[in-house]
Amino acid sequence: MIRTFNGNSPKIAPDAFIHDSAEVIGKVSLGPRASVWPLCVLRGDVERISIGSETNIQDLTVVHTRKGKPAKLGKRVTVGHGVVIHGAIIGDDCLIGMGAVLMEASIGAGSIVGAGAVVPAGLKAPPRSLVLGLPAKVVKRLPKSSLKELRASAREYVGYAAKTRATSRVVFQP
Numbered sequence: 001m002i003r004t005f006n007g008n009s010p011k012i013a014p015d016a017f018i019h020d021s022a023e024v025i026g027k028v029s030l031g032p033r034a035s036v037w038p039l040c041v042l043r044g045d046v047e048r049i050s051i052g053s054e055t056n057i058q059d060l061t062v063v064h065t066r067k068g069k070p071a072k073l074g075k076r077v078t079v080g081h082g083v084v085i086h087g088a089i090i091g092d093d094c095l096i097g098m099g100a101v102l103m104e105a106s107i108g109a110g111s112i113v114g115a116g117a118v119v120p121a122g123l124k125a126p127p128r129s130l131v132l133g134l135p136a137k138v139v140k141r142l143p144k145s146s147l148k149e150l151r152a153s154a155r156e157y158v159g160y161a162a163k164t165r166a167t168s169r170v171v172f173q174p
Contacts, residue, residue, distance in 0.1 A: 005045045013053075017161035020170075031055065031075070035161035052077065052092065056157035061085070069104050076154035080115065088119070091127065093150045100136075107131065110147050 002010050002018065005026030012018065016030040019038045024030070027044035031053035036042065040061045042049050047065035052075035057063065060082040065071050069087030073079070077090055080098035088102040091109030096102065102119040108127035113119060117136040125131050128142040 008044065010042075010044070017165055019164075033158045033161070035157055037061075047071070047087070054154045054158050055079070056154060056161070058083075058098075058157075066104075074109065076151055078150070078153040078157065093147055093154070095150055095153060110142065110144075110150060112142065112146070112150070 001023055003025045008026045010024045010028040012030045013032040013034065015033055017035040018024055019036060021038045022036045022040040024036060024042045025044055027048040028042045030051045033054045034051045035056045037057060037059045039059055040057050042063045046067055047070040049063050049065060049070065050072045052073055054075055055073050055077040057079045058081045061079055063071050063085045065087045071085055071087055073090045074092035076092055077094045079096045082099045083096050084101045086102065087104040089106045091107060093110045094107055095112045097113055097115030097117065099115055100113050100117045102113065104121035105119040105123040107113060107125045108129055110128040111125050112130050114132040117132055118134045119131060119136040123136065125138050129138045130140045130142055132139050
């Protein structure tokens with residue numbers, strides 16, 4: 001569902017995909033070919049949430065903000081299932097693993113945040129970082145070659161969104 005909040009309406013590129021069960025509220029912008037999957041919540045009721053082109057936000061993810069801490073996801077970001085992003089800045093070509101929590105952190109372009117990582121507020125991961133742990137920390141720098149795989153992941157979801165838009169139909173609604 002796409003909702004206006006306090007006079008602010010989401011700005012959604014015409015070719016972005018939002019699943020029917022997702023909630024996109026208020027000051028949210030979705031770039032071209034971005035996708036938001038089942039049961040996600042993007043709640044732009046406090047600060048702006050910006051989602052770059054070809055970024056995918058997978059099932060059960062929550063993106064929220066607090067005063068003075070907007071959320072920004074760059075281009076070609078893959079956000080795995082069940083992630084919580086709260087006022088974080090994520091650069092282009094990143095992968096955020098399933099179940100990760102990012103609290104007002106900054107993740108540089110081309111980085112990977114591992115599944116289940118809890119990224120504390122104030123962490124600033126430089127570009128091409130591998131971020132793991134509880135609390136999460138930068139454990140190593142990734143090779144330039146990893147960008148190819150990260151971009152392929154985002155492209156794969158652009159394809160899934162196009163196929164879902166073309167072929168998915170509700171067959172029962174109580």
